[in-house]
Amino acid sequence: MHIRLFIVFLALAITSFTWKEWHSKLVELKPDGRLIYKPDSKGNILPDFSRVGYETGNVPIPDIPVARTIEPGPQAADQIQQAIDELAGKPLNKLGFRGAIVVKKGRYAIKDQIKINASGIVLRGEGMGTTLVAEGTDKRPLIQVLGEGSIKEIKGTRTGVRTEYVPVGSFSIPVVSTAGFKKGDRIILEWNATQQWIDDLKMNRIVERPGTLRWQVNEYRFQFQREVTGINGNNLIIDNPVVMEMDAKYCSAFIYKYDFNGRIRNIGIEHLNCESAYTADTSEDHSWNAISFDKVEHGWVRNVDARYFAFSCVNLGRFSKNISVLNCSASDHKSIITGGRRYSFNNDGQQNLFMNCVAKDGRHDYVTGARVCGPNVFYNCKASNTHADIGPHHRWAMGTLYDNIETSGEMNVRDRGNWGSGHGWPGVNQIFWNCVAGTIVVESPWVSGKNYAIGIKGKKVPGRLEGRPDGEWEGQGQEGLQPSSLYQAQLKARQLSLKRN
Numbered sequence: 363m364h365i366r367l368f369i370v371f372l373a374l375a376i377t378s379f380t381w382k383e384w385h386s387k388l389v390e391l392k393p394d395g396r397l398i399y400k401p402d403s404k405g406n407i408l409p410d411f412s413r414v415g416y417e418t419g420n421v422p423i424p425d426i427p428v429a430r431t432i433e434p435g436p437q438a439a440d441q442i443q444q445a446i447d448e449l450a451g452k453p454l455n456k457l458g459f460r461g462a463i464v465v466k467k468g469r470y471a472i473k474d475q476i477k478i479n480a481s482g483i484v485l486r487g488e489g490m491g492t493t494l495v496a497e498g499t500d501k502r503p504l505i506q507v508l509g510e511g512s513i514k515e516i517k518g519t520r521t522g523v524r525t526e527y528v529p530v531g532s533f534s535i536p537v538v539s540t541a542g543f544k545k546g547d548r549i550i551l552e553w554n555a556t557q558q559w560i561d562d563l564k565m566n567r568i569v570e571r572p573g574t575l576r577w578q579v580n581e582y583r584f585q586f587q588r589e590v591t592g593i594n595g596n597n598l599i600i601d602n603p604v605v606m607e608m609d610a611k612y613c614s615a616f617i618y619k620y621d622f623n624g625r626i627r628n629i630g631i632e633h634l635n636c637e638s639a640y641t642a643d644t645s646e647d648h649s650w651n652a653i654s655f656d657k658v659e660h661g662w663v664r665n666v667d668a669r670y671f672a673f674s675c676v677n678l679g680r681f682s683k684n685i686s687v688l689n690c691s692a693s694d695h696k697s698i699i700t701g702g703r704r705y706s707f708n709n710d711g712q713q714n715l716f717m718n719c720v721a722k723d724g725r726h727d728y729v730t731g732a733r734v735c736g737p738n739v740f741y742n743c744k745a746s747n748t749h750a751d752i753g754p755h756h757r758w759a760m761g762t763l764y765d766n767i768e769t770s771g772e773m774n775v776r777d778r779g780n781w782g783s784g785h786g787w788p789g790v791n792q793i794f795w796n797c798v799a800g801t802i803v804v805e806s807p808w809v810s811g812k813n814y815a816i817g818i819k820g821k822k823v824p825g826r827l828e829g830r831p832d833g834e835w836e837g838q839g840q841e842g843l844q845p846s847s848l849y850q851a852q853l854k855a856r857q858l859s860l861k862r863n
């Protein structure tokens with residue numbers, strides 16, 4: 363009896379020692395599910411990432427009724443595109459959908475590509491039994507979802523930001539005038555760099571080598587897409603937070619209403635196996651992306667397995683917004699192993715969510731490109747047999763959460779200097795939360811914000827270049843971080859707040 367009691371007490375002691383819960387100094391989870399953020403001396407807090415993905419995470423992805431079924435056969439590939447084109451001519455229902463095209467189990471040789479350019483269409487397979495193969499030597503996406511147009515400012519709606527400083531995490535923007543704005547307006551929060559920003563960030567000093575492009579001020583104009591949720595005096599209340607501090611010394615800032623005629627929405631790609639036909643392990647004359655989205659909002663890719671592509675399973679372009687990429691996998695890339703290849707899950711858009719994904723044999727498996735406007739989230743994703751690092755890649759992404767990412771390789775946010783064509787600082791307010799990696803670099807840029815490593819398990823190593831400011835590190839190697847997922851805690855806190863109100 364005494365031995366049993368001793369074993370029980372020992373087990374409890376070990377568990378207590380190993381799993382002692384702790385909270386970040388930046389945010390605390392309360393027993394009722396509320397999150398209390400701790401501002402710095404300027405008022406900056408960690409941004410709220412809870413509104414990313416399809417319909418901002420407020421509703422589950424719908425199961426859309428079948429409009430057309432495709433059976434295997436010699437003309438099946440043509441029939442898939444024909445069905446999409448025919449469905450595009452049908453009216454949208456009250457929920458904004460036209461229907462789902464189901465591709466039955468079988469192997470389908472796609473000699474060109476599958477194109478979706480109208481709203482409300484879902485392409486659905488029957489899981490691993492439905493295989494779409496990109497044949498031929500063209501470097502095109504197997505499935506291309508592409509709308510039209512671009513952001514167009516509505517004339518006469520522009521107003522200036524009426525303060526010297528707006529902190530990170532803020533939902534309230536002081537403006538010169540709220541006249542003409544109302545709840546529900548789609549707006550652009552525009553941030554235009556000054557030369558002093560380039561100078562103080564030291565991106566005018568990138569060490570030159572053949573092909574190096576130092577940063578130019580006219581290339582750094584960020585257009586954050588937001589919606590007005592309320593008006594309080596001379597303040598516009600917006601749906602998603604500021605993800606980079608707005609300092610009048612470093613930017614001119616404006617708000618205006620916009621149109622995006624031609625952008626499509628309510629697109630789903632699901633339950634498919636995608637392959638690229640190749641001739642050798644280093645072959646490059648074949649399909650590069652299984653699925654690409656651009657000029658699309660409120661869509662999803664789920665339960666898609668991609669093999670043998672040179673670039674990605676899912677590639678979200680600059681004008682992809684509120685896209686959920688769920689339960690997808692990328693493996694066995696076929697290409698040479700060098701720059702611009704094997705970006706398993708690539709995001710250049712905003713308010714997008716990658717969740718429960720798996721990558722193998724990639725380079726930059728969960729990655730953002732240049733001038734990426736957040737918030738964006740990579741959550742609960744894994745990578746193995748990696749050939750490069752996970753994290754923001756180059757030229758300034760803003761407001762990305764890497765939450766519970768696991769890799770045996772590298773996770774980095776650092777000044778990349780003259781790598782590539784002059785990558786420089788890859789981003790700000792990049793948060794690594796409760797991640798596991800072999801080695802980790804987290805540096806903060808000289809100006810405009812910080813980068814964070816909270817509850818990281820892995821070896822901290824120096825960055826590529828000396829003298830860069832260290833990031834904000836907390837609880838390295840320490841188990842028991844609460845909340846264990848910042849994204850899930852923020853989503854739950856928002857949902858609880860909606861119920862209370």
